[in-house]
Amino acid sequence: MTNDELKYRTKQFSLMVLSLVEKLPNSISSRVVVNQLAKSATSVGTNYRAVCRARSDKEFIAKLNIVLEEADETQYWLEIIEEMKWINKSELEFLLKESSELVAIFVSTLKTVNNRLNSK
Numbered sequence: 001m002t003n004d005e006l007k008y009r010t011k012q013f014s015l016m017v018l019s020l021v022e023k024l025p026n027s028i029s030s031r032v033v034v035n036q037l038a039k040s041a042t043s044v045g046t047n048y049r050a051v052c053r054a055r056s057d058k059e060f061i062a063k064l065n066i067v068l069e070e071a072d073e074t075q076y077w078l079e080i081i082e083e084m085k086w087i088n089k090s091e092l093e094f095l096l097k098e099s100s101e102l103v104a105i106f107v108s109t110l111k112t113v114n115n116r117l118n119s120k
Contacts, residue, residue, distance in 0.1 A: 001105070003052045010045035013098055017041035017074065020095060024086050033084075037077035043070040044102065057117055061110065068106040075099035 001009075018041070021034045047067045054060035078099055082092050 007049060007052065010048045010102065013102065014042045014045045016095060020087065024081065030086060033077055033080055037074060040070045040073040040077065044074060057113065061113060064106060064110055068103065068110065071099060071102045071106060075103060
């Protein structure tokens with residue numbers, strides 16, 4: 001997957017999450033989750049764009065770790081929504097799968113870069 005494809009994919013992920021949060025109930029607890037989820041999901045894409053502009057391997061790794069943290073946090077909030085039953089599980093399935101795949105991509109990329117750097 002190219003950088004541009006992953007930029008597009010992370011932006012689409014952000015947009016899908018933003019559409020989801022519009023469907024959530026308006027309660028005190030859901031507002032907390034909505035706020036956290038919207039922030040973390042949109043942060044995945046914005047921080048990935050910063051990864052693509054990294055000027056060194058160290059900067060690349062540092063920024064990609066932030067992306068990984070945000071993707072993992074997003075997955076956590078989606079799981080909370082699922083367990084609270086605020087949204088039909090079928091509506092969450094794609095986002096849960098996508099967040100899991102994004103986490104896996106970022107973990108794999110970090111391992112590859114770290115292995116390459118450690119073998120020098």
